[in-house]
Structures are given as C-alpha cells and as structure tokens.
Amino acid sequence: MTLQRSDKVRAVVGVTSNRLLVDGVHRDWLRRKYVKALLHHAGVACVILPTIDAEDARVEVARAIMGALDGLVLTGDESNIDPAVLKAPASYPGADQQDVEDGLRDRPRDRLSAVAIGRAIALGMPILGICRGLQELxxxxxxxxxxSLAEWRLGSALMHAEKPDRPRDRQYDAAHTVRICSDGGLFPIARVIEAQVNSLHNQGIKALATALKPEAWAPDGLVEAASVIGAPTLQIGVQWHPEWHVSTDLLSKRLFTAFGEACVAYCQTKKH
Structure with missing residues (x-):
C-alpha cells in the first residue's frame, strides 16, 4: 500500500509525537501549532509519527513509514532526553524506572526519534528539529x-526557562537574541546576523557533535542552531520554537518556508 497524493499535495512530512500517561492509559499527542505552521507556511501535509515502546523498537513499521515521506520534523517537548535510550532504542528501563514521567522523561519519544533520525539521514531527506529536536540531533x-541549564549557569537558566508567571501564549514571546553564523546554512534563510527568539527549555547542548555545524548562539554561548555537515538537503535544528508565532515572526516564517521548499525538492527527486 502506498500513500496516495493529490495534485495539490506536493510533499508529506512526518512529525514526531510525544507520549502522555494519564490514569495509567498511554496516549500519543502533538500540539496543533506544528501542524498549522507546516500546513500554512511550509505548504506540506503531515503524518503524525507514533511513539515506540522498547519491545517494538525492532519492528520495521516506523522505518517503512519513513520511506514514504518527504521530510521529518522533530518537535519540542517538556521531557528531558535519555541519551542512552536515544542511542539504543531497543533498551529497556530499569525495574525501578518508568518509561514515561510527565515533564521529566519520555523514552517512547526517544525511541521514535532515534529510528526516525536514522532513517531520515540514510534517505537524505530534509529534517527540521525544534527545541528538543535540536538536542536529539x-x-x-x-x-x-x-x-540542566540551572546547574550550568544561573543566568542561563533564567534566560532559557519557561516563564510560568505569564499566560501560555506570552511565554513564547522573544526572550533573547541569537547571533547567526554568516557562512552557514541558516544565514541564507534568515538573511540577518542577529535575531530575537523565544526560549523554553531546561536542557541544552554541552558539546556539539562533530557531524554538526553551529549555526547560531545565544548571548551566554549556548548553541541555538546547528546543521548536519555535508547534508544533501536542509537538515537543521533550532533551539527555539518557530511554530508559535510563525504568522508574525519573519525568521520563523522563512524557516518553515525553506523547509517546505526542501521537502518539495526531495519529493520531486523521488519521482525520477
């Protein structure tokens, strides 16, 4: 069975979901902001990718889905990454640990991201990582x-943390500037060397992977964006949330537009 595309649907992207555990019932969930931004500003259709339990990590379903897509979006979430699980998605938690703990861990999401990133890189498809998604890359x-940024620097923790005293939509207002690398892949998209971004995260990049190029930095030196070196298409992650005010923020709009264009180009190469 293959995904049927109408003439109006030019590209289909996979969007990572998160695991929610309520009253002992597991649910996959996703904020609508991502879907709306991708639909209206990237011009793509979305497939929500389900999270993965340890016993299902070796099943080929997620890999098969990835082969039918034209791009991957790694969404944000409040949970912290478990690096051990992201590197070995079939691993089980200890007997005294839960896979999912609200706001702290989401190993089913870690497993999904591990499988999805691996396949996206192997297939050479566009990737857009957002907040947690940058960290996963x-x-x-x-x-x-x-x-924990609070354990790294107090000032950094204050700069990057959520602002619980504000209404939810105001928490995604600009929080600090970023300095954009003038010879990277983000600069031709942003067309500026400095921009204002929002910031709502507890973890952050400590040592940047050698396969990634830094694309932007916060005033405290924290890497705020990075791209995959030598990628055949746009494969980038940003630490902020461009989906939140994409209709009014120029950098956010340009980022989603560029990602959509990359997905369309990738889709077209698959037809030949």
Whole structure:
C-alpha cells in the first residue's frame, strides 16, 4: 500500500509525537501549532509519527513509514532526553524506572526519534528539529547535553526557562537574541546576523557533535542552531520554537518556508 497524493499535495512530512500517561492509559499527542505552521507556511501535509515502546523498537513499521515521506520534523517537548535510550532504542528501563514521567522523561519519544533520525539521514531527506529536536540531533551524532541549564549557569537558566508567571501564549514571546553564523546554512534563510527568539527549555547542548555545524548562539554561548555537515538537503535544528508565532515572526516564517521548499525538492527527486 502506498500513500496516495493529490495534485495539490506536493510533499508529506512526518512529525514526531510525544507520549502522555494519564490514569495509567498511554496516549500519543502533538500540539496543533506544528501542524498549522507546516500546513500554512511550509505548504506540506503531515503524518503524525507514533511513539515506540522498547519491545517494538525492532519492528520495521516506523522505518517503512519513513520511506514514504518527504521530510521529518522533530518537535519540542517538556521531557528531558535519555541519551542512552536515544542511542539504543531497543533498551529497556530499569525495574525501578518508568518509561514515561510527565515533564521529566519520555523514552517512547526517544525511541521514535532515534529510528526516525536514522532513517531520515540514510534517505537524505530534509529534517527540521525544534527545541528538543535540536538536542536529539546532537545526541544522535554523538554530542552531549547539559542535563540542566540551572546547574550550568544561573543566568542561563533564567534566560532559557519557561516563564510560568505569564499566560501560555506570552511565554513564547522573544526572550533573547541569537547571533547567526554568516557562512552557514541558516544565514541564507534568515538573511540577518542577529535575531530575537523565544526560549523554553531546561536542557541544552554541552558539546556539539562533530557531524554538526553551529549555526547560531545565544548571548551566554549556548548553541541555538546547528546543521548536519555535508547534508544533501536542509537538515537543521533550532533551539527555539518557530511554530508559535510563525504568522508574525519573519525568521520563523522563512524557516518553515525553506523547509517546505526542501521537502518539495526531495519529493520531486523521488519521482525520477
């Protein structure tokens, strides 16, 4: 069975979901902001990718789905990454640990990202990592994370953390500037060397993987964007959330547009 595309649907991208555990019931979930931004500003259709349990990590379903897609979006989430699981998705948690703990860990998501990133890289398809997605790319390629920015620098923790005293939509207002590398892949998209971005994350890149090129930095030196070196298409991650104010923020709009164009180009190469 193959995905049927109408003439109006030019590309289909996979979007990573997260695992939610409520009253002992497991659910996969995704914020609509990602879907809306991709539909209206990247011009692509979306397939929501389900999270993966340890016993299912070797099943080929997720890999088969990836082969039918034209791009991958690694979404954000409040949970911290478990690097051991992301590097070995079939691994089980210890007997005294839960796979899912609200706001702390989401190993089913880690497994999904491990499989999806591996296939996307192997297939040479466009990748857009957002917040947690940037960190997942870094860990996938052998980089490391600060487990908690609060333990790294107090000022950094304040700069990058959620602002719980604000309404939810105002938490995604600009929080700090980023300096964009003038000879990287982000600069031709952003067309500026400095921009204002939002910031809502607890972890951050400690050592950038050697396979990644830094594309932007926060005032405290934290890497805020990185791209895959030598990629055949746009494969990039950003630490901020461009999906939130994409209709009014020029950098966000340009980023989604560029990703959509890369997905269309990839889709067209598959037809030949």
């Amino acid at each position: 870094n860990v996938h390629f052998g980089g490391t994370l600060h487990p």
